[in-house]
Amino acid sequence: MFGEVERNVLKFLEESCGEYVSGSLIAKKLNVTRAAVSKAVANLRRKGFMIDSHPKRGYRLIFLDDLRETNCILRELKMKLKFTVNYLTSTSSTQDVAKSLAEHGAPEGTIVIAEEMSAGRGRLGRKWHATSGGLWMTIVLRPNVPPVKMQLISLLAGVAVAKALANLYGLKPKLKWPNDVLINDRKVCGILAEASIEADAINYILLGVGINVNNEIPEDLKNVAISVKEALGKTVPRALILRAFLVE
Numbered sequence: 294m295f296g297e298v299e300r301n302v303l304k305f306l307e308e309s310c311g312e313y314v315s316g317s318l319i320a321k322k323l324n325v326t327r328a329a330v331s332k333a334v335a336n337l338r339r340k341g342f343m344i345d346s347h348p349k350r351g352y353r354l355i356f357l358d359d360l361r362e363t364n365c366i367l368r369e370l371k372m373k374l375k376f377t378v379n380y381l382t383s384t385s386s387t388q389d390v391a392k393s394l395a396e397h398g399a400p401e402g403t404i405v406i407a408e409e410m411s412a413g414r415g416r417l418g419r420k421w422h423a424t425s426g427g428l429w430m431t432i433v434l435r436p437n438v439p440p441v442k443m444q445l446i447s448l449l450a451g452v453a454v455a456k457a458l459a460n461l462y463g464l465k466p467k468l469k470w471p472n473d474v475l476i477n478d479r480k481v482c483g484i485l486a487e488a489s490i491e492a493d494a495i496n497y498i499l500l501g502v503g504i505n506v507n508n509e510i511p512e513d514l515k516n517v518a519i520s521v522k523e524a525l526g527k528t529v530p531r532a533l534i535l536r537a538f539l540v541e
Contacts, residue, residue: 295340295460298325302333303342306354307527315351342533360406360428363532367539376402376432376539385412388487388501391431395489395497403433406535413503414485421483426508427520428531434498440490443498447472447486450500453541454482461537462525474504479519481505502538506531 295303301323306314320327334344334352343355363378370376377400384390387405394403407429413421423429434446454474455466458481466482467475474482485501505520507528522528 295463296333296336298323298329299333299336300463302330303337303354306344306352309353311353311355313345313347313350313353318351340537360408360531360535363406363535367536370536370540372540374402376404378404378406381405381407383407383409383411386410386414387429387431388414388485388499391433391499391501392487395433395499399433401433401435401497404430406430421503422511422514423503424508426506426522428502428504428506428534430502430535432500432502434500436495436498438495440488440493440495443486443488443495444471446498446500447484450484450486450502451482453538454484454502454504456541457534457537458521461533462521462529464521464524476519476521476524479517481519481521481524504534504538506534 302319305319305322316327316330320330323330334346338344345353345355360378361380363380367376367378379390379394381387381390384407387407387410391399391403391405394405407423408425410421410423410429413423413429436446448468448471451468451472451474455468458464458466458476464476469475472484473480474484482502482504487499487501489496505518507522508520510518510520510523521534
């Protein structure tokens, strides 16, 4: 969760549009001490925000939305499970690519991310509209759990997405059983879990997660779908959402 000073410092840096702002100016505007600003910046960095500092110019927020660089960010995560991202500009479906990798022994934590999908799919084979600006991915998991508990994976993923959006941006997402995350009663995220099962044991799970981040929602879906960008009124870095989701 964010403290009040952290949230205010982040908002101030966001509104500075990537320009440097001195720590003394931030402290003055927020009516806090320089030490409080420095502490808030340190905490924000630990949460994954890329904040550059200069001894004479101050701080600036680096708006990282290049998913090709996510391996650099994920390398800093102190987690038991290690993630590796396979980045694609375009593919038919990240599920299909991840399945091929899993069948050839890809380790747990392998992630396939695509900027666009031409044949993205959701639950029950429904088509998923996946254009540039969204966060479209599939994670290879190899959990040591019985197949009957597989549906819990989708639920936990939905909870992780909701927590990430709430903690990063103060949004109030809700879960819709079995695999949707909603903002203002409109779908912001869909989750699809597919598995390879042999002899009552899970060989691997393909956890597909599609989050409407900065992508444009088609006119015919605007009454049922929403993006994070629309909910906040601004573009946000997808890499930070990915990192926050994986941490949860």
